[in-house]
Amino acid sequence: MAKVVVLGSGFAGHTAAAYLRKNLGKEHEIVVVTPNSKFQYIPSNIWIGTGKMTPRQTTFPLAPVYKRKNITFKQAKVLTFHPEGDKELDKPYVLVEYTGGNKQGEKEKVTYDYLINATGPKLDFAATEGLFPGKNKTVSVCSFDHAEHAWKELKALIDRMKKGEHVKIVIGTGHANATCQGAAFEYILNVDDTLRKHGVRDKADITWISNEYHVGEFGMNEMYFKFGGKVWSGQDLAEFLFEDRGIKYITQAGIYKVEDGVAYYENLHGEQGKVEFDFGMLIPKFSGHGFKAYDKEGNDITDKLFKAFMIVDADYTPKPYEEWSAKDWPETYQNPTYPNIFAAGIAFHPPHTISQPRVSKTGKNITPAPPRTGMPSGIIGRLVAENVAHMIKTGSKTPKEKGSMANMGAGCVASTGYGFFTGSAVVMMLYPIVPDFDKYPKYGREVKSAYYGLAGHWMKKMLHHLFIYKNKLKFGWSLIPE
Numbered sequence: 001m002a003k004v005v006v007l008g009s010g011f012a013g014h015t016a017a018a019y020l021r022k023n024l025g026k027e028h029e030i031v032v033v034t035p036n037s038k039f040q041y042i043p044s045n046i047w048i049g050t051g052k053m054t055p056r057q058t059t060f061p062l063a064p065v066y067k068r069k070n071i072t073f074k075q076a077k078v079l080t081f082h083p084e085g086d087k088e089l090d091k092p093y094v095l096v097e098y099t100g101g102n103k104q105g106e107k108e109k110v111t112y113d114y115l116i117n118a119t120g121p122k123l124d125f126a127a128t129e130g131l132f133p134g135k136n137k138t139v140s141v142c143s144f145d146h147a148e149h150a151w152k153e154l155k156a157l158i159d160r161m162k163k164g165e166h167v168k169i170v171i172g173t174g175h176a177n178a179t180c181q182g183a184a185f186e187y188i189l190n191v192d193d194t195l196r197k198h199g200v201r202d203k204a205d206i207t208w209i210s211n212e213y214h215v216g217e218f219g220m221n222e223m224y225f226k227f228g229g230k231v232w233s234g235q236d237l238a239e240f241l242f243e244d245r246g247i248k249y250i251t252q253a254g255i256y257k258v259e260d261g262v263a264y265y266e267n268l269h270g271e272q273g274k275v276e277f278d279f280g281m282l283i284p285k286f287s288g289h290g291f292k293a294y295d296k297e298g299n300d301i302t303d304k305l306f307k308a309f310m311i312v313d314a315d316y317t318p319k320p321y322e323e324w325s326a327k328d329w330p331e332t333y334q335n336p337t338y339p340n341i342f343a344a345g346i347a348f349h350p351p352h353t354i355s356q357p358r359v360s361k362t363g364k365n366i367t368p369a370p371p372r373t374g375m376p377s378g379i380i381g382r383l384v385a386e387n388v389a390h391m392i393k394t395g396s397k398t399p400k401e402k403g404s405m406a407n408m409g410a411g412c413v414a415s416t417g418y419g420f421f422t423g424s425a426v427v428m429m430l431y432p433i434v435p436d437f438d439k440y441p442k443y444g445r446e447v448k449s450a451y452y453g454l455a456g457h458w459m460k461k462m463l464h465h466l467f468i469y470k471n472k473l474k475f476g477w478s479l480i481p482e
């Protein structure tokens with residue numbers, strides 16, 4: 001009998017736990033350790049943050065799902081890693097602290113044969129002075145409760161606008177190395193749409209601010225797609241959507257400080273700037289959790305398991321941008337020192353950014369971190385789970401399947417407005433996620449067709465229901481792709 005412990009129950013961890021259960025007999029124990037009692041379908045936070053959905057529609061309790069599937073659920077957070085055990089316990093374990101239920105506050109050593117770390121990012125608001133949801137007129141949509149608060153603030157602002165007040169709205173990234181531009185992009189377009197539906201769009205200046213080299217770069221090192229028989233860039237698309245809606249934009253901006261309704265930034269020219277707002281949604285830096293690891297004797301071995309995120313089979317050798325290769329990206333997500341430890345989703349440390357790194361004239365690095373969206377997080381969660389199941393069944397120490405983000409595609413359905421008859425979204429496929437200029441010298445990727453319009457909204461809404469169904473692990477869940 002083997003025991004597999006999965007840390008985290010987001011796209012990567014929840015998917016991994018589900019596929020472990022699917023692929024392993026009842027004699028094997030699967031344990032999920034996660035501080036949250038509910039699964040949250042994060043992409044729909046955009047709609048919570050504009051009052052189109054409530055958290056009830058985008059979340060569900062994990063305990064009944066795991067009980068039905070015979071997965072042990074511990075509502076707890078991992079504190080430290082002990083991959084060799086310690087002097088008292090001769091087994092690898094993670095030290096966890098319960099965050100809910102009748103054991104809340106208690107600590108426990110959770111032993112494992114295999115460990116999958118899918119703890120995602122730490123939302124590092126502290127990396128930007130003064131940035132925190134509810135402080136200095138800023139909000140966030142990174143979790144369902146943040147998004148609920150964002151809607152409360154936006155609604156109050158709309159009420160002020162209805163009374164005739166003119167306001168300033170700023171949306172984008174709140175740190176020089178933030179990622180997740182796509183989510184902020186969806187949010188700004190949905191905020192614009194919401195103001196129009198409330199008849200107050202003329203009462204607001206809306207500004208996009210980001211660390212991208214130009215709009216529509218999304219931390220992806222340029223994106224190209226076919227539309228109407230022509231090749232368009234992400235920049236063409238974003239500029240079109242912003243111009244069409246009267247949204248101003250500031251790029252190459254590394255925000256470092258927020259005060260009451262003012263964000264301060266430096267740009268790549270080394271110039272200092274500031275932007276004022278009554279409502280600011282600025283995505284924080286996504287950092288590692290700062291976990292520590294110890295060997296059997298209690299010595300600190302954090303550098304064997306973690307850089308900022310978990311070390312896996314990537315090529316981390318520092319090299320200039322010109323020497324980056326698709327081969328730098330990990331394929332099995334296995335830790336090189338401890339082959340029974342894996343990382344999935346945002347929890348693995350990437351070899352480098354996807355965007356070309358850029359430094360300002362004063363030496364400040366203003367480069368988006370590499371986005372790892374829901375689809376690759378789910379795919380990697382599944383891949384790791386299937387490899388662990390294979391290793392358990394065969395006794396092999398080597399994972400069977402490989403899947404790098406440099407040979408993995410991702411679908412992107414970006415909401416640009418909500419409504420059964422009045423909604424719209426951009427639908428794009430990207431292959432591969434990490435550009436491979438050896439294989440695709442011109443664009444780094446295949447150039448796929450894109451779609452923009454009402455049917456995109458229906459697709460986005462359908463995906464919401466489909467993924468909630470899938471993640472509840474209901475009948476036929478595994479037939480729905482990640």
Ligand SMILES: Cc1cc2nc3c(=O)[nH]c(=O)nc-3n(C[C@H](O)[C@H](O)[C@H](O)COP(=O)(O)OP(=O)(O)OC[C@H]3O[C@@H](n4cnc5c(N)ncnc54)[C@H](O)[C@@H]3O)c2cc1C
Nearest residue numbers: 008009010011012043077078119120183345346372373374
């Ligand atoms: C507003 C928004 C909109 C988005 N929209 C889209 C979209 O439309 N399409 C798309 O593909 N992607 C989208 N994304 C990105 C997507 O949400 C992420 O790629 C995805 O959530 C990453 O999955 P993950 O499992 O790696 O991390 P997470 O989803 O962050 O999950 C991490 C898990 O680890 C748990 N955890 C944290 N700390 C600990 C600890 N100490 N111990 C144990 N567990 C811990 C957390 O509670 C959570 O359960 C969006 C993101 C945001 C913020």
